[in-house]
Amino acid sequence: MDDLILKINKSQVAQRFAKASQSYDQHAFVQKDICYALIGLMRRFMQYQSLERVFEIGCGSGNLTQLLLQNFKVNQLFLNDIYPEVQQHFQIQQNLDFYIGDIEQITFPEGLDLICSSSALQWVENLDQIFQKANTALNSEGYFCFSTFGLDNLKEIRLLTGQGLDYLALSGIHDKLLQQGFEILYLSEEHKILGFDQPKDILKHLKATGVTATASGHRWTKSSLQQFNQGYQQFLFKDVGNQLKYQLTYHPIYCIARRGV
Template sequence: MNIDKSQVAQRFAKAGQSYAKHAIVQKQICQQLLQLMQHYLPSTSLNRVVEIGCGSGNLSHLLIQNFEIKQLFLNDLYPEVQQHFQHDPKLQWLIGDVEQLDFPQSLDLIASSSALQWVSDIDSIFRKSAAALIENGYLCFSTFGQQNLQEIKALTGQGLNYLTLDEIQNKLLKQGFEILHLSESLETLNFSHPKAVLQHLKATGVTATAVQHRWTKQSLQQFYQDYQQFSRLDQSGQRHYQLSYHPIYCIARSKP
């Protein structure tokens, strides 16, 4: 699937204000990624760090709070993300499509959370990362696997093409990375109605894939009806509609 980056930028810019409130799973993923980084990185002192796809700053703020960083380069597609950050002399901006940008060099760490699934050519990102990192520098990221938002894909046919754990591993090894940690999990959110599922996706900008998808009154009703298959009753007889997230976590180190 070809990803329209301008469409992605537009949808996420629109969701900029609501993202922080509604991106519950993405926040949890950032916390989990941070814990892994704290476990694997030998020092909390870092000279030069790049974050790919910083968005509203869920991971960025955790990095700033938990690591002593001299220079933090923040990347995202659109300049509006800067509103989520106070002026800080150690912050520098790399606005634009990360696939087209040159990476700063001599980096201690390249980090990214819930962003790399939007990249068309992940091999080039891993290759650029390997070239930009210092000896024994770290590439730490979360992305999503094939069961991500599987309910939406099943009902609408819309969704990204996600990589498997094995594919990610092979691509990293090909670029000479040493993989210290690679894991996946499945998280489920529950909603009171399929309409609330769509509102959640809109509020987090995830509808950026749905370029050709236009809802009509009829197709919306059909969607609500079809979503029953992904629902269950709780003990009190309330119906819950589930939405799956499939995070993948990786800590990799560049070899000497």
């Protein structure tokens, strides 16, 4: 089946992530691992532990937010996500403001020491614009730290259904950051391979994490599910316990960048 590069339906994305908000925490273990890795890099590369003003893009249920507050002193925190239901995951605090809406449409807060984001920027259609807005909103030598996903992300789903986001290669992210005047302190990628007992378990996992928002107008039928199950046989592998599993690939990219003086 030919690949379908999606024109992202942002309202549909919001609806599906809102629907998955209760199950996300339990099933998004890859995204949680990515948050821990990103915070580790931030601790390694950022020169100060106290941050005056911080903006997080795509805060979701707060996995990165919690780690951020545990590892850095933050005086004023601005949280963004596309759907208002995220607010239920956070206690109301004086130093917390929500910027609810499509990150491509809203105005960033100004005078920031840090902009951070984990597993969210792959939903952005015009990444150049976001990088430009980030550079403008940051103080000189302010940090832009994020994770996103690369070309191989969920490649099995893309191959079998033709559905998928328009992911960027590491080199593309590198070039876009330099074009917007960022100094890149760290940029890397890795592949995380998950193993599932059955192909249907993979679909349940994706639904529980809201990732079915990639399926623009895709409707499963008995026939298409059967075809999916048959097609997934090519992705069988033996795990460390020598058990046959069906693989699902995640391809995280990590970046620590800094605005120039």
